[in-house]
Amino acid sequence: MTNEFLFVLWSAARLHEREIADEIAKRFRVVKDFEVEWPKRHFAANLAAFYGWKSWHVWRNKARKCGTGPFRVIVVEDPSPVWRRERDTSGHELLVDANVYDLKKSFRALTGRSNVVHSSVTAEETAHQLAALKSPSCDPIPFRAMRYPDDERIRLSRRRVWLGLAGDVLVPLSASFAAGVAVWADVFVNGTGCAENGIVEWAGLALSALSGALMTLCALRAKSGRGAHALVAAFFFDMAIREIDFMMDWAFGSCIWPWVLSAVTLTFVAVTVRYAKTLYPGLRAMRRSRRFPLFACGAALMLFVSQFLGRSALWRSLGIADAASFSRFAEESVELFGYALMFSWVAPHALRVLRARANRA
DSSP states (O other): OOOEEEEEEOGGGGGGHHHHHHHHHHHSEEEEEEEEOOOGGGHHHHHHHHHTOOOHHHHHHHHHHHOSSOEEEEEEEOSSOOEEEEEOTTSOEEEEEHHHHHHHHHHHHHHTOSSSEEEOOSHHHHHHHHHHHOOTTSOOOOGGGOOOOTTOOOOOOHHHHHHHHHHHHHHHHHHHHHHHHHHHIIIIISOOOSOTTSHHHHHHHHHHHHHHHHHHHHHHHOGGGHHHHHHHHHHHHHHHHHHTHHHHHHHHOTTOHHHHHHHHHHHHHHHHHHTGGGHHHHHHHHHHSTTHHHHHHHHHIIIIIHHHHTOHHHHHHTTOTTHHHHHHHHHHHHHHHHHHHHHHHHHHHHHHHHHHHHHHO
16 A cells, blocks of 8 residues: 655645645655646636546635645655544545544644645545646646546535534524523622623623633644734733723722733733734634634624613613613623623634644644
């Protein structure tokens, strides 16, 4: 059984090109390393030839996500393969090289996208894709001349589909439900009406501090996105300090929290400046993650909507008798909902980054 495999870094993954190539060179013996450029109008057809089955919608969508620019191909030899059985996207069981398979998954976690880094994991897949990709001189061959059966379609296993839906739907719903329970307990059990020392305030503090800690851990463990993770961690820690300003004023005297806020911000900004080259790639990888809209919506709710609803004059104009209490309730409850939505993105993102780091260790 041949031990040669290939890695493909599609153009959307080339922001992480150096780190991925270095890791591949550490793990395997590099046989060939070259760049390929396909005509953009034929990119989807070339993908069909490369992967070996036709589906116009699937490959057009993949071309849009992985990018249609020049891509890098690295052919490697694994001197010590570890063979194990895994299921492919069609649910078929294959004998794959675990070293290549696990490294591919870690690269996908690093980039935040599951379709921008490809690797062959079986001898048959390697042989087909090398033959489709290049001639012996490494020059691309005319892919449009190749034909494949029209009835071959990708078939995701039912378990994978349901797990994906559960993660995308149940996680934000669970976080939102927990936020609602905290608001209900603060209003109807404690009767504090979302006061500064109530359950809602402490729940918001816990979520912001935990989110900041997770992003700090990502910054410490993943060098490729350190600048971006440090910047997001600063945001969450600043929000946490703002949530406990009343406690700091009580314990250390008035107006101490702005100094603490400035110190924390400057520390994380210094880290961001130190690793400025990782800022844009890291932020881009975050933005491309599937659940990033949860973070964006949560930030908008906390920074803008809650401040708008927290204006007493708004509720007074609507005829609310106790406008001050109602505005505080609206502001704090919307803030907590925003924290819950942001945490619904932070937790899976941090788990993916840390798992990718563990796989490469």
